[in-house]
Amino acid sequence: MSKQKDYSLFNDVCGFVDDAAKHMNLNPGLIEQIKQCNSIYKFNFPLRNDDGTYETLTGYRVQHSHHKLPVKGGIRYSEHVNEDEVKGLAALMTYKCALVNVPFGGAKGGVRIDPLKYNVNQLEKITRRYTSELIKKKFIGPAIDVPAPDYGTSAREMAWIVDTFEAFNPELINAKGCVTGKPLSQHGIDGRTEATGQGVFFGIREAVEVEDDMKSLGLTTGMKGKTVIVQGLGNVGYYSAKYIEEAGAKIIAVAEWNGGIFDSEGIDIEALKAYQLKNKGFKGYPKGEFVKDSKELLTYECDILVPAALENQITKENAPKIKAKIIGEAANGPVTQEAERILMERGIMVIPDMYLNAGGVTVSYFEWLKNLSRVSFGKLEKRYDMEKYRKLLGTIENATGEEFTDQERDALIRGASERDLVLSGLEETMVEAYHAMNKTRKEKNIKSLRTAAFILAIERIAISYTDLGIFP
Template identity: 40%
Template sequence: MITIKEPAKKSMYENVMEQFNKTADIINLNPDIRKILSITNNEIIIHFPVKMDNGKVEVFTGYRVQHNNALGPYKGGLRFHPTMDVDDAKALAMWMTWKTSLAGLPYGGAKGGIQIDPRNYSLSELERITRRFTYALGENIGPELDIPAPDVNTNEQTMAWIADTYMSTKSPSERSNNKHVVTGKPVGSGGLEGRDRATGFGVYLTLKLFFENKKESLSGKKFIVQGFGNVGYWVSYFLEQEGALLLAVQDAHATIINDEGISVHDLYEHSKPRKGSIQGFSSAKEMDPKDFFGLDCDFIIPAALGNQITGANAYDIKAKVIAEGANGPTDNEGERILLENGVTIIPDILCNSGGVIGSYFEWLQNRNGELWPLDEVMAKIEKKLTESYKKVQNTVNTSHVDWRTAAYILAISRIETAYVQRGIFP
């Protein structure tokens, strides 16, 4: 088995703090606000027991880190992964604060999850683990306080279990008013039409807008994707519709390539019954995973875990555009090398923000008791993301900075404005 590892050189938290401090210096951030934003508001660590199918009890560790809520309730995903720890949650929560601010949403940032490999547990065990975690979190989450969503190895079913468990702790008259405690639910349980594809659509849309600005089409462009989960599949789907060619895919099990192009539909149908694994796909050949990022293509979409593009492999990259479908897939050393080599990095807090924008519309839909059709939802997401994209592009052009720095300038400045206008209690 091939494992996509996160190098131990620098943690995601160290990377996000470097990015924050760099931007704070550029915009001369108010020193008091800098102190506030450099730390988290709350870090919740929970150890909870769950009875397994064999009758034995296992104790799990869960996390919820709430970074900042100056602009509104905490918002961010829950991931089930063996590498999950409090430092990862802190980094991801801080990125969510910047992401929701950049998107112009009335949210702050949070992140969390459980340190677990879900492949080692049955569906009934995962349900009990999820429900027990939700119960243990208690009043630390809520529809106007902290609103979780799906992330790595969690999905709409996970969110349905969380919503049901949370609502069951409320009185009968309150239950219907708490459905929006999570987003990313199944459509039949209050979910949003199109939420499944919102993140992947956002990655596709930012690429489309980027090349349109260069007077280029996506048709005929070659791309590679790391990770073929929800984000990797949907961005590939939309790009294929535009005539782009999927050259290679890498996941935790295999790295595959076909110089003539890989059918997104066929690969999805192959991976679906294999718990998402692309291994054994007959219409592509396996290749050395170390050579993946060095493939000759037009753009790369890292849509798996953090710290995948590093100083160790950035020199190999031939693509001129990186579209960050994952959170924090490029470490700071890797980014420095890429920028020196003229590579454009469309940063995660812009590129994959279609998901949280979709979550916002689901939250509004539940809050207002409305139901929106798919075409209306996708139009709303496209409009809001396009507005964010144009603001970042304008900052790139006027401030002569890279795309990540431009996105951070806009995101952090909006939060600074909120603090300056409100003042700091007491």
């Protein structure tokens, strides 16, 4: 997405809604209500630095849609945080949640700072003060507004947030549900770390299983043998690449900000990640070819391109050179609007970010449910299931006269862990959402999966307003 001075992310998102609305028969007043932000909170607060000086920081929390409560969305720490960006990101959260049928409205928050310029003590002060400001105005709570990590924040900041919220609300039994993305020690959920990357894999896997779609792209169905290029080997890129590789596809290139690796024979993602962590980059990696200008790798020939780094990576300048048949938007906004039009004309499939990277919010929903129920998934039934399977195997052995090996027995009677159940729920969510989105695309006879995604999301939001009797 472009970063020109007059560029507005919020207006961009509203443009997507308007494009989708052309294919729908909805009250214009309802479309206008769906587009607008319900609540915008901008505030300033002081930070006392270690040397005794003060600075004034600006924070934001935007609740885009109250059609469902609580609202949900991350908190980012970045120098680029401003009201328009937060409004745009909050709006995208609304449509993302509706698309994957997660019962939240959309929200987003942020503080305008460069987190790298502050020490841990300062970041804790900022986070706790930001939280207390949200508490004052009731912009946080398990039934109201549930933040999560985003750019520049992590599980550490979420732990500070929940601790601050609990200090202000000692009588609230569900207080842990005021924020997701927490460390496991603070009632986080197992499987959250890899959730977004795992969701990216599930989404791409579903796309390549649709026979008529693959036939129109000149591809066979299934992941096996597909050539893949991944941009970005951070959390999302690494897990996306890992699961794609395990499914039988061949990762032929990985691009990072400080150089990339190309190897037509295939890249071992675990080995490359280990080298990157040790050497802060790919330069000197013993296999493949080092490519200094890694953005060039986006135009190399492959079946699937997965941009999992930053926005604005595929623009009108390089879109005509893209040779991939499928682009899976693992990052937020890696393909600009102008670029997408070019790609559509060239018959390239773009799997939109609002669907493909929804794994994070899906598993956040599971964490919120866990916090409300105050029990880990699988804890009640795991041992019961193991005993039931053990008896069943015994019955099979008695009937057949053959015994299972210890390894087979352990694999068959193992009860589902929290992580197993979380990833199973994530898979079901991503599978259902993809086929609903693709079905809408075909029924409306449109090329763009993104437009189809917005149509489906808007339909679901509209039903909420209609059922409330606000609109006929």
